[in-house]
Amino acid sequence: MSSLYLLIPLGVLVVFGSIAAFVSAVFSGQFEELDAQADKLPDDER
Amino acid sequence: MSERDWTVYDRADLRRGFATVRGDACDVTVALDGLHCAACAARAEKAIAGGAREVHVDVAARSLRFRYEPAVTQLSSLLAALERSGLEPRLLAVPDDTDHGQRRQRLSLARIGVATICAMQVMMLAWPSYFGVDSGPDLEPLLRWAQLSLSIPGVLWAGWPFLSAAATSLRERALDMNVPIALALLAAFAASALRTVAGDGELYFDTATMFVWFLLIGRHLEGRSRDKAHAHLRLLAARRALTAQRRVGRSVETIAIDALAIGDVAIVAPGETLPADGRLIERAAELDEALLSGESRPVVHAVGDVVLAGSLNLGSTALALEVERLGRDTVLAQIAGLLDNASRDKPRVQRIADRLAGHFVAVVLLLAVLGAGLALGNGADGERAFGIALAVLVASCPCALSLAVPAALAASTSRLARHGVLVANAGxxxxxxxxxxxxxxxxxxxTRNDMVLRRVFSLDGSELSRATEIAAALERGSRHPIATAFASVATRLDAESVRQTPGAGIEGRIADERWWLGAPDSAPWPIIVPADAGQRPDDTLIVLCNPRAAVALFILNTRLRxxxxxxxxxxxxxxxxxxxxxxxxxxxxxxxxxxxxxxxxxxxxxxxxxxxxxxxxxxxxxxxxxxxxxxxxxxxxxxxxxxxxxxxxxxxxxxxxxxxxxxxxxxxxxxxxDVAQTTRRRIRENLGWALGYNLLVLPLAMTGHLAPWLAAAGMSVSSLLVVSNALRTERRLLPTAALPVQELRA
The missing domain is CATH 3.40.50.1000 (HAD superfamily/HAD-like)
Structure with missing residues (x-):
């Protein structure tokens, strides 16, 4: 039970971390043109 | 195919029309008609790899988006490289609000995501209290503070659109549905925050975050249907040509669209968009006018026809047109303007619904207070009274009522526009x-304004086909409706010194003989109409005469559409x-x-x-x-x-x-x-549902039979039902798409 004193604050921090990651992903355009990525050919030179 | 001259796109003064400028860099979108597969996409990326960054290829939309720095790279070299790869690039104009729209969409998505994460996490943390588990004096405050910290982004940031809209509404002294929403959110949040600090009392963080989450999903779906309604407008804007090819003497120069003047001869290459309205000269053309008229099949125009800016030259050769209307005067610009106005116009039904929603909100606020007061009077504790007030606020929010009319109208207007009916007045x-x-x-x-040649009679026994050709030669170049009857007659004859007497006839010299064509009353010879002419009362008669005799009689008629x-x-x-x-x-x-x-x-x-x-x-x-x-x-x-x-x-x-x-x-x-009938039916269904739902849940909420979280779910479902009912109009009524898929996505 006492582990909860560490895990709950840690959980909240992780949630904030994932919120930040998600928001930055949205604003870099990762969720736009979802179909376009599938049309890309693997490029060995990059 | 010879390479095109792309250098005009390097000019800084034109850049505003096709690029979004970000500091030193510019973002542009290029339509690639030759883009068909993944291999082509890779080829496109390779072709411009030297000068472009952030390359996005969309095979389905056949478009390519990239960023380049005008100071370092010339756009013309990138476009030429694409052309050399066989990809047929065509630079697309940017609608003015693209940037704004993109930011709005991203914000909306981010808010939904944050609301989702927070709502789920808060619910997890509220878990023990759901089942009355006593988590002890040490753990309890920890759970409360954790909920509070997750509710700050979940309610205040994700729910910001509702809070700020409510503030605007109050400033303008017009109650709208955002007011009870904001009130419920703030009350739930503030009360729970205070209790967190105090360390005692029931928390509503879960209700508040879930409410925001549901509301955002509803609003997102509504926004998407509205965007769809404006897709046509954006397509029209993207069809604006940025440059034009002008013929000067024997050569052709590429100029900015602004430099084109009325009377110029513009040349339009195959696959290019017409830059202005004008009259087709030199040869016939095949055009795609889907965006302008809803006609999805190619339209063939003869020399002398008026052709419209925004049409696509589908032929295999360049066409030439004499410019008659430019810029804002073109039909394309006028259609865009009308659609824009109509989408801003609020019809009477909607104004009534808005006013109704306003009154409704006032009543809801009163009822919330009343419900809480009654509960208190019946001996309930403050806790329960607060819960009831919250449930009334949430449950009776007239969101669906406010959406009922606009959602249905937007869906119908957009579909009609795509088929070629513009609704200039939304009401x-x-x-x-x-x-x-x-x-x-x-x-x-x-009837049409032009006429058809119904029958021809020879009056002096001469050949009919020659008489018709002579008449055609005389009428060639005339703008009189009668001339349209002869427009389709092919002739090698040429009329000289043609003179037209309004109301009487036209005369001229053909192959060294004088000819006259006109109404029988003003003819130089008496005319006897043959008895077997089969003349109808609405026919127009004209006769062809030479100095010796009346030669032929033409029976014309207006053409029914x-x-x-x-x-x-x-x-x-x-x-x-x-x-x-x-x-x-x-x-x-x-x-x-x-x-x-x-x-x-x-x-x-x-x-x-x-x-x-x-x-x-x-x-x-x-x-x-x-x-x-x-x-x-x-x-x-x-x-x-x-x-x-x-x-x-x-x-x-x-x-x-x-x-x-x-x-x-x-x-x-x-x-x-038909669309009008269906629209009215949808509006009635929507209004009926919205009003009925609100009236049904109010008593439940007031008597405390509806928990706040259930109220939030019910209200959101009600809004979603209204929006999807409106979209149903769209799908069922007009299944045929007038535009090819690739254009819809452009």
């Missing part, structure tokens, strides 16, 4: 559903009373009415007479749709309950009609009526 769609009488004008509406009789029949099947009013003579009107099966008709009508007739119909309780050409019958159109006009060319904005039928055709009239 007209709802009125159109009540129409029981259709009043047609004759000339230019049921090909679709006229089908449309009249379709309207009749819908129970419409159809009437024909015309300024023409009784015989001509009766003949047209007879051919179309219209029993009620009136001839020799002055504009004032038409108006009086319309008003007497209205006094007898008839609701009248007037259909005209939009110019000669303006008073009639203005007085009718709903007016529709055939729109073409410059007439578009001058026309005061509520509905504009593009593509110079009546065929869409029955469709517009």
């Amino acid at each position: 007209a769609l709802t009125t159109l559903a009540d129409i029981d009488t259709v009043l047609f004008d004759k000339t230019g509406t049921l 090909a679709e006229a009789s089908a449309v009249v029949q379709a309207l009749g099947e819908r129970g419409m009373q159809i009437e024909l009013l015309s300024g023409d003579g009784a015989e001509a009107v009766a003949a047209v009415a007879g051919r179309l099966g219209i029993t009620r008709h009136a001839a020799r009508q002055t504009p004032a007479g038409k108006l009086a007739h319309l008003q007497s119909l209205q006094q007898h309780g008839r609701r009248v749709l007037a259909v005209g050409d939009g110019l000669n019958d303006a008073p009639l159109l203005a007085a009718a309950n709903v007016s529709a006009a055939m729109a073409n060319g410059a007439a578009l904005t001058q026309s005061r009609a509520d509905l504009l039928l593009l593509g110079d055709s009546l065929r869409l009239l029955p469709l517009a009526l």
